[in-house]
Amino acid sequence: MLDEDLARIRAHRNNIDRYRRLLRTRLSELERQFIERRLAEEQTALDALVADTFPVAFTLPKGQSDSATIGAER
Template structure:
């Protein structure tokens, strides 16, 4: 299962790279809108897949901890 997830992540990343390259070229307004929409869809799909494949999340506290401000652990 993990190999399939890696392959799907790689495919989404390749698509994102291709769409970003295309946006650097001369496009009509309709083409640009289409590419921008596909870019957003691919990014969303990649984020959802990554969150599903790797559910562990680490958060950084907004406020400094007591250790950082005082240097002493409570």
């Protein structure tokens, strides 16, 4: 499953790179709008996939202050 997710992430990143390269070329206004929309869609899909694949949650252990958790103990 992780291999599939990593492959999908790579595909989205490749598409984003391709759309960014296309935006640096001469395009009609219609083409530019289409590419910008597709770029936004790919970025949204990539963000959602990364969040699902690599969820990160930081919580403080109960009973510890902020300074104790970052190594500021004396």
